[in-house]
Amino acid sequence: GNNCPVTVEIADTGTGFDEEVARRLFAPFFSTKKAGHGTGLGLSISMSIIKDHQGAIEARGMPGEGAVFIVRLPVERKEGAAEENGG
Numbered sequence: 001g002n003n004c005p006v007t008v009e010i011a012d013t014g015t016g017f018d019e020e021v022a023r024r025l026f027a028p029f030f031s032t033k034k035a036g037h038g039t040g041l042g043l044s045i046s047m048s049i050i051k052d053h054q055g056a057i058e059a060r061g062m063p064g065e066g067a068v069f070i071v072r073l074p075v076e077r078k079e080g081a082a083e084e085n086g087g
Helices: 019-024 042-052
Strands: 002-012 056-062 066-077
Touching: 019 056, 042 056
Parallel strands: none
Antiparallel strands: 002 066, 056 066
């Protein structure tokens, strides 16, 4: 089949983050939340799962302007799949 990458972008209008936070964002146990509010594992686990599927995740943020998380995953398209699904 043919490999067709899929890109998903998730954006928010939260507090954003600076370059220092961006460098640590996917590290296990790193969190921008107050102590006792989160384990700091969510993005680390997400990255691990995405990499297990030969994908990639990146984050872009600006302080005070929110953030965008971009997930790219390879999708193998089987020959004839579009016709089978009515497309």
